[in-house]
Amino acid sequence: MLLRFRVANALSLRDEQELSFVVPQGEDASAARTVKLSDGKTIDVYPLLGVFGANASGKSNVLKALKKMREAVWNSYTRWGPHAPIPRECFLLDSAMADENTFYEADFVLEDGVRWTYGFELSDTRVEAEWLHAYPKGRRQEWLDRDASRDREFHFPGERIQDRALLARTTRHNALLLSRAAADNHPQLSRIHRWFFDNLWDIEPEAERPQREAYTMLRLQDPEARSRIEELLRVADLGIMGTRVEKRPGSEHPSVRLVHTDGGGEGVAIDWDKESFGTRSWFALLGPLLLALDQGAVLLIDELDSSLHPRFAAEVVRLFHDPLVNPHGAQLVFTSHDPSLLSTPSGGRLLDPGQIWLTEKDVRGASELYPLTAAEPGEGEDLTRAYLEGAFGGIPTLTAGQIGRRLLMARATEVERT
Known part of the structure; x- marks a missing residue:
């Protein structure tokens, strides 16, 4: 400390x-x-x-x-x-x-x-x-x-x-x-x-944001981490119900789409490059944030x-x-x-x-x-x-x-x- x-x-x-x-x-x-x-x-x-x-x-x-x-x-x-x-x-x-x-x-x-x-x-x-x-x-x-x-x-x-x-x-x-x-x-x-x-881990507004996004995506493969990340996405009131994670052949980084509510029960999974800047910024912050909380x-x-x-x-x-x-x-x-x-x-x-x-x-x-x-x-x-x-x-x-x-x-x- x-x-x-x-x-x-x-x-x-x-x-x-x-x-x-x-x-x-x-x-x-x-x-x-x-x-x-x-x-x-x-x-x-x-x-x-x-x-x-x-x-x-x-x-x-x-x-x-x-x-x-x-x-x-x-x-x-x-x-x-x-x-x-x-x-x-x-x-x-x-x-x-x-x-x-x-x-x-x-x-x-x-x-x-x-x-x-x-x-x-x-x-x-x-x-x-x-x-x-x-x-x-x-x-x-x-x-x-x-x-x-x-x-x-x-x-x-x-x-x-x-x-x-x-x-x-x-x-x-x-x-x-x-x-x-x-x-x-x-x-x-x-x-x-x-x-x-x-x-003394550092996060700057735009520096290495793709790497932080990739790290958060990687954390989604852990069931406990995924549960917490999805909860933080929902509590942010971004209209997000959950995530869909698909493993890509030959890559350790999965393909991720966020599932947005459509008024029904299923929701709509949106491609990552269609997500808003604010949503991606919040998502990119979650991986390092939870890691810091876990490790003190x-x-x-x-x-x-x-x-x-x-x-x-x-x-x-x-x-x-x-x-x-x-x-x-x-x-x-x-x-x-x-x-x-x-x-x-x-x-x-x-x-x-x-x-x-x-x-x-x-x-x-x-x-x-x-x-x-x-x-x-x-x-x-x-x-x-x-x-x-x-x-x-x-x-x-x-x-x-x-x-x-x-x-x-x-x-x-x-x-x-x-």
Whole structure:
């Protein structure tokens, strides 16, 4: 389970920013889950966070930064060339940031209840720092302290890690020790590496949608998965009664048609390429969504409301909130433009204030990420209305008709030039 993520000098995130699933002290959080730690204490954690903001405010970059940390852990040893520069995207609007390190850090809890902190700093040419801390009894244990500026780059406090000399000798200057250890199935560090493999799955609005459709189709061959997928199609009120699945010779992927109600009992099976864009988008989401719920994974969805009716997006939120549907502690981070996700149709709150995060650009063009709790909303305040009125920030600074006036001004200027 992910607790916190920190990042600096990546994409539009210039200064250090933090995204936290941990419920703030004293916050009344109806959606929170209580997680038992290995030291016997507990911590309240949200199963879901939503990141809202204006276009180009950096909300998608929060998810991209999470993915970039994951990719570095996956690929630094196996795919980064020994003499190639480290692939990173620094903050571009300040040339001085090219000489600054890119920083990533994640706090998470494994199945045994032990909390871990893992992080690293990258320059263009090498891993400048890397660290790993554990909290098995509530107090910090340092496992790894790497600093490329020291004569002795690798330090293993407490000598807890096995094969230390081998790892220090064989880890390249531009590769993470964690990635190097996992390549040899290290008995202690592979489970930390595995957490990044099993989490931070990403879904973008249109990227790889055919693959997600194909995966959901593949899941239909499992009777239990098929039952749940068909139920989610029906509850979405798309007029769908069920599915027809036919195996294709020589292919692992079946042929699928959705059966739409025709007012009678049989229904009509429609060819896949005749289905609406919204139906296909919802269908493509179901396979990865159910897999994340089954495995207790952290799922990242950019623009949850893209191609989905707000009702569908709200149902995704409810799936992660419901402990019966989400018994394994799966988590979701999504971005959205849709303020209706802040409230229910009856005027209640779909999300607790601590689950709502906002992004804004400062005068330097750098993204700032902050929770709605920082704005101290009133207990009974209508979050959707207050957000649209700009009470919390995170919305475009446009007045009504401003775009049209700008177009008229540009046209007038062009006429004067001619």
